[in-house]
Amino acid sequence: xxxxxxxxxxxxxxxxxxxxDDHVVVFGEDVGYFGGVFRCTQGLQAKxxxxxxxxxxxxxxxILGTAIGMAAYGLKPCIEIQFxxxxxxAYDQITQEAARIRYRSNGDFTCPIVVRMPTGGGIFGGQTHxxxxxxxxxxxxxxxxxxxxNPYDAKGLLIAAIEDPDPVMFLEPKRLYNGPFDGHHxxxxxxxxxxxxxxxxxxxxxxxxxxxxVRRQGEAVTVVAYGTMVHVALAAAEETGIDAxxxxxxxxxxxxxxxxxxSVKKTGRCVVVHEATLTSGFGGExxxxxxxxxxxxxxxxxxxxTGWDTPYPHAQEWDYFxxxxxxxxxxxxxxxx
Amino acid sequence: MTDVPHLSLHVPEPAVRPGGQPDFSxxxxxxxxxxxxxxxxxxxxxxxxxxxxxxxxLNREGEAVGPWAxxxxxxxxxxxxxxxxxxxxxDARMLMAQRQGKTSFYMxxxxxxxxxxxxxxxxxxxxxxxPTYRQAGLLIADDYPMVEMMNQIYSNEAxxxxxxxxxxxxxxxxxxxxxxxxxxxxxxxQAVGWAMASAIRNDTKIAAAWIGDGSTAESDFHSALVFAxxxxxxxxxxxxxxxxxxxxFQGIARGGSGTFAARGLGFGIPALRVxxxxxxxxxxxxxxxxxxxxxxLGPTLIEYVTYRVGAHSTSDDPSAYRPKTESEAWxxxxxxxxxKKHLIVRGVWSEERHAQAEAEILDExxxxxxxxxxxxxxxxxxxxxxxxxxxxxxxxxPAHIRRQxxxxxx
Numbered sequence: 235x236x237x238x239x240x241x242x243x244x245x246x247x248x249x250x251x252x253x254x255d256d257h258v259v260v261f262g263e264d265v266g267y268f269g270g271v272f273r274c275t276q277g278l279q280a281k282x283x284x285x286x287x288x289x290x291x292x293x294x295x296x297i298l299g300t301a302i303g304m305a306a307y308g309l310k311p312c313i314e315i316q317f318x319x320x321x322x323x324a325y326d327q328i329t330q331e332a333a334r335i336r337y338r339s340n341g342d343f344t345c346p347i348v349v350r351m352p353t354g355g356g357i358f359g360g361q362t363h364x365x366x367x368x369x370x371x372x373x374x375x376x377x378x379x380x381x382x383x384n385p386y387d388a389k390g391l392l393i394a395a396i397e398d399p400d401p402v403m404f405l406e407p408k409r410l411y412n413g414p415f416d417g418h419h420x421x422x423x424x425x426x427x428x429x430x431x432x433x434x435x436x437x438x439x440x441x442x443x444x445x446x447x448v449r450r451q452g453e454a455v456t457v458v459a460y461g462t463m464v465h466v467a468l469a470a471a472e473e474t475g476i477d478a479x480x481x482x483x484x485x486x487x488x489x490x491x492x493x494x495x496x497s498v499k500k501t502g503r504c505v506v507v508h509e510a511t512l513t514s515g516f517g518g519e520x521x522x523x524x525x526x527x528x529x530x531x532x533x534x535x536x537x538x539x540t541g542w543d544t545p546y547p548h549a550q551e552w553d554y555f556x557x558x559x560x561x562x563x564x565x566x567x568x569x570x571x
Numbered sequence: 572m573t574d575v576p577h578l579s580l581h582v583p584e585p586a587v588r589p590g591g592q593p594d595f596s597x598x599x600x601x602x603x604x605x606x607x608x609x610x611x612x613x614x615x616x617x618x619x620x621x622x623x624x625x626x627x628x629l630n631r632e633g634e635a636v637g638p639w640a641x642x643x644x645x646x647x648x649x650x651x652x653x654x655x656x657x658x659x660x661x662d663a664r665m666l667m668a669q670r671q672g673k674t675s676f677y678m679x680x681x682x683x684x685x686x687x688x689x690x691x692x693x694x695x696x697x698x699x700x701x702p703t704y705r706q707a708g709l710l711i712a713d714d715y716p717m718v719e720m721m722n723q724i725y726s727n728e729a730x731x732x733x734x735x736x737x738x739x740x741x742x743x744x745x746x747x748x749x750x751x752x753x754x755x756x757x758x759x760x761q762a763v764g765w766a767m768a769s770a771i772r773n774d775t776k777i778a779a780a781w782i783g784d785g786s787t788a789e790s791d792f793h794s795a796l797v798f799a800x801x802x803x804x805x806x807x808x809x810x811x812x813x814x815x816x817x818x819x820f821q822g823i824a825r826g827g828s829g830t831f832a833a834r835g836l837g838f839g840i841p842a843l844r845v846x847x848x849x850x851x852x853x854x855x856x857x858x859x860x861x862x863x864x865x866x867x868l869g870p871t872l873i874e875y876v877t878y879r880v881g882a883h884s885t886s887d888d889p890s891a892y893r894p895k896t897e898s899e900a901w902x903x904x905x906x907x908x909x910x911k912k913h914l915i916v917r918g919v920w921s922e923e924r925h926a927q928a929e930a931e932i933l934d935e936x937x938x939x940x941x942x943x944x945x946x947x948x949x950x951x952x953x954x955x956x957x958x959x960x961x962x963x964x965x966x967x968x969p970a971h972i973r974r975q976x977x978x979x980x981x
Contacts, residue, residue, distance in 0.1 A: 259771060285771045291801055296760050296794035303701070303764025303778070306749060309771065323790070331757050337963050339742035339750035340732045344966070375964050375972075399966040444969065488969040 237427040238434040240411045243385035244274045244350070247392035248312055250438050252282050255310065258396060260287045262297055262314030262350075271316055272352055272411060294320055298327035298349070302335070305345045312396050318353040318405060319365045332401040333376030348395045348402045353381070354462055354509050355546050355555060356409035356419065364546040366461075366510035371403045372487045372519065378402040378443055379487040383410065383464040384431035387484055390441030398443060407461035415462055416469035417557035446490035448497070452479035455503035455568055458494055458520050460486065463507040463556070470561035478505075478565060486516055494520065495527045502533040503568045507561055512540040534571030537564045585820035589890060593900035598876075600902055603630035603846075604637020608855075611863045615841045622832035622842035625876055628851035633912035639855040645919045651692065651850050652910045652920075654712040655684040656929060659907060660936045661707070661717060662881075665724055668940070669738075669885045673948035674724050676738045678704050682880030682898065685850045685906035686811055688712045693857035694747065694779065701749045701762035702781045704739055705811065715746045717936060721943035728953030729946035735959065756782055756789035759808070763798045766806035766864070777805040777864040785816020787831055788824040796872075800838035803869035807860045808840070810872070811847065813879035818892040835872030847877030848906040851913070876903065957981050 238246060251258045260275055266289035269276030279287040290297050294315055301311040315321045321328070328349065335345045355364030371379045378400060382388035388406065395402035409415045413423035414431075426432030450468055454477040457467045464482045471478040479497050483490065498504050504524050506517040517538040524536055539556045547554050586594045606626045609618050628640045635641065643651070662679035669677040680687070687708030694700070700709050710720060719731055723741055726734040732742060742750035749765075752758055762780030769776045782792060787810055799806055810831045814821050825831060835842030841863070845856040853875065860871035878901040882889050914920035947953035961968065961976040968976075 291797045293794050293797055295791055296763075296798050299757065299760030299791060299794060300764030300767055300798050303761035303766070304768040304771075306699070306761065307765045307768035307772075309768045326754070327757060327760075327791075330754050331752060331761070335750060336966070338732065338736050338740070338752075339744075340735065341963055342731075342742045342744050343750050378965075488971065491970070 235433050236436055237432050238385045239426045239432070240385045240388050240406065241272055241274050243389040243434050244392055244406060245276060245278070246434065246436065247389040247396070248275065248278060249281070251312070251393055251396045252278065252286060254438065256286070257308060258310045258312060259304065260312050260314070261290050263290055263292055263316045265289060265314050270314060272408065274350070275314065294324035295327055298324035298332065301347045302327060302331050302345055305347050306335070306343050310346050310396060312348040312350065315349060315351040317363050318351040318367050319362045321351060321367065325370070328371070328377070328401070328403075329374045333374050336400065337376060344399060345401045346399050348392070348404055350404045350406060352408035353405040354407045354409055355551060356415060356462065358548065358551055360548040361545040366405070366508065366541070368405055368486055369510060369514060369516045372516055376401065377487060378485070379405070380443060380485050381405045381407065381461040382484060383407070383461055383482050384414065384429070385426050385434050386431045387441055387447075389434050390439050391443065391484065393438060394440040394443050397440065402443070405461070409462050410465070414465045417466040417555065418469065419552055441484070444485045444488040444490055446484055446493040447482045448479060448493065449482045450478065450480040452477040452501070454478060454501060455505060455565060456481060456494070456497040456501045457505045457507060457561070457565070458483065459507040460484065461509070463509060466556065466558050466561055467507055469558040470565060473558055474562045474565050476565045476569060491523060491527070494524065498524055498528040499531045502531050504532070504536045505539060505561070505564045505568055506536065507539045507556060509541050509556060511543050512538060513543050515540055534568045537568050539564045583822040585822065585893070587894055587897070589892065589894055591894055593894045593897040595900055595902050598902060601625045601627060603627040604640065606637070606639070608638035608859070611859055611866065612868055613841070615839050618841055619836055622836055622844060623829055625844050625846050626852050626856055627846040627849055628855060629849045629909050629913055633909070633916040635851055635913060639852060642855055642858060643851065645917060647692070648850070648910065648914055649919065651688060652907070652914060653928060653932070654688040654708065655850070655907050655910065657932050657936070658684050658688060658708050658711045660929070660932045661711065661720070664936050664940055665721070666885065668724070668948070672950060673944070674726070674738045675949060676885055677724065678739050678884045679881045680705055680707065682901075682905065683811065683813055683847065683877050684708055685853050685910070686847050686875045686877060689850045689853035690779070690809070690857045692854055693861045694777070697747070697776045698778065699747050699749060699762070699765050699776070700779045700781065701758035701765070702751060703758070703783055703786075704751060704753070705783070706781055707739065707741070709748055710741060710743065710746055713746045715743055715748070717939040718942045721940060722946055725943055725946070725948045726955065727943065727947035728955060729943070730955055733959040733962070734955035755786040756791040760791045760795040760798060763795045763804045763806050766804040767798070767802050770802070770805055770867070775865065777807070777861060779807045779809060781809045781811065783816060784810060784812040784814070784821045784831055785819060785824045787834065796835065796838045796840065799870040800840055803867070805864035805867065806870045807857065807864060808835070808870055808872045810874045811877060812874050813877050815879050815883070815889070815893070817883045817887060830874060832872060832874035840870050840872050842872040842874070844874045844876060846903055847875030848903040848909060850906060850910045878903065
């Protein structure tokens with residue numbers, strides 16, 4: 235078994251999929267010859283030819299629109315939006331087209347596409363290279379929304395997404411590309427080569443979409459997180475000494491409600507963490523579901539730890555990012571509540 | 572201080588408003604037969620003139636003249652006339668059905684029948700259209716059953732789309748008709764993607780994109796032209812210029828450009844303007860573009876110059892924004908009457924046969940309507956199940972939608 239970064243794992247998923255099924259095509263801005271600004275598609279054009287992996291004009295609506303047409307023809311496009319922040323010109327094509335083609339045509343046409351997009355902050359990207367727009371997708375029926383937290387999951391989930399018969403938004407936390415960043419920006423990040431979840435099989439495997447994973451067993455409080463925040467939550471648990479159970483959602487839509495409910499019924503307390511802004515964020519959905527299903531088990535009000543309701547700032551990045559200190563304070567708060 | 576003039580904003584206005592005399596003197600009409608027919612592999616820069624002229628075949632005497640004439644047999648033309656008459660009769664019955672409350676909404680083709688009916692003939696089985704809401708002639712001319720269209724319009728128990736879509740938003744993969752969205756221009760760039768896929772797979776099929784004059788202002792129109800130009804996609808980019816975008820005259824979308832066809836020139840895409848009310852001219856130009864696409868020569872842009880005689884939809888009243896008699900002043904005439912005249916001049920048709928055909932077609936449409944209504948209409952009789960709300964959002968129903976379906980009692 236090989237050791238891979240998340241970039242290599244994502245690339246390996248596309249490589250394996252392209253090798254198994256010649257209907258899989260990969261394209262986007264800088265994706266072809268150069269291999270993508272994060273190098274996720276490096277070598278794919280050389281290996282599979284430029285009609286299966288190619289550069290596009292800088293036009294996200296066009297990238298989505300052509301992918302939808304290709305899917306209607308019978309191809310399986312796996313496309314890259316260079317930063318999640320750039321997806322807005324394509325939002326009409328995603329929400330009113332990709333998400334609804336199966337429904338509105340009663341299955342006469344379908345839209346098996348995957349839209350990959352680097353997401354989240356922590357790289358001094360400012361307000362146009364740091365956003366986490368997952369809630370703008372989870373609010374849209376017909377889409378599936380995935381946020382992996384490590385190389386092993388990223389590969390298995392991306393292959394599953396490419397093989398899925400419906401459109402999948404695949405948000406890659408870019409701060410995790412090279413290692414399990416836990417929010418301690420002052421320290422060098424441990425590389426994935428020194429982490430168990432950096433062990434990635436070379437060949438084909440899938441991880442089912444819609445299944446969460448418990449990353450840390452605990453009895454005191456349930457922390458619901460995804461993407462980068464999984465590692466932040468794990469650090470907060472260690473640093474506070476609070477016996478938290480950390481759930482990595484992996485898939486936000488569909489959501490593994492059973493795993494959340496089972497854990498909160500055991501712990502009686504819940505903290506929901508994400509990097510995206512608070513108001514109408516995905517955390518609100520999780521909180522609502524927990525109170526619907528676990529109200530009589532709760533010992534304290536549920537707490538959310540998120541990015542502030544402001545644009546993502548540049549210089550003050552680490553005051554914005556919900557790091558382990560803030561998550562730790564929330565853990566203490568629910569334990570005292 | 573220098574004397575700098577104050578700026579003022581230019582807001583275009585149509586030549587005439589309600590109460591005025593209709594005036595189309597600004598529409599320059601080329602003489603039938605006068606526009607040359609270049610070879611399909613012509614360099615785009617050599618045919619820039621075609622974006623500013625109007626290709627026409629039928630002259631005022633009803634004769635087919637010039638280099639774009641002579642492509643269709645008597646039988647094919649008679650079938651074409653029948654398709655246009657059928658579409659017109661279908662529209663009339665469905666408009667009436669909407670007025671009777673049997674459905675919520677309808678959109679007719681009056682005056683534009685030649686565009687979609689003649690175009691369909693230039694495509695092969697397996698090619699794919701990405702239509703707007705005013706190309707039902709693509710289905711009629713491909714013998715899609717009228718009763719299926721009506722079932723969809725009525726959202727009844729036999730509706731192939733299970734009551735999920737607005738009336739006339741048909742879908743038929745088998746008949747090369749992509750599911751109509753209902754929002755604007757998104758399909759234009761999807762058609763380019765479909766065509767790119769056909770080229771990626773080294774297939775022989777081509778795609779056709781459809782848009783109206785008003786929606787060419789949308790970003791997706793320009794996205795489509797960029798992608799079609801870059802990858803030389805085997806796609807026909809159709810613009811139906813029927814002069815009106817609901818209440819907005821075409822000058823608002825066209826801006827300072829001479830014609831809509833001219834939009835293609837900056838992308839290096841050959842662009843042709845054609846008399847959209849001339850069945851023979853529409854077919855000839857579509858065939859030319861289809862041959863270019865099929866020979867891997869890339870996209871072609873076609874502007875069909877026509878006139879929307881009816882209202883935009885059943886929710887619209889054109890007398891509020893244009894002279895009531897404007898359609899009578901439209902210089903390119905009526906597509907059905909023009910083809911009828913041509914067939915009479917050819918000696919294969921007559922007033923009597925036309926009247927007889929009209930009666931036969933009406934019977935056929937009424938029969939289909941009775942059949943459809945036996946499955947229900949929007950507010951009466953059989954209807955799709957409430958279960959159909961929840962089915963088909965995904966290939967497999969996720970748990971949260973199943974819980975909601977159960978909550979709804981199904």
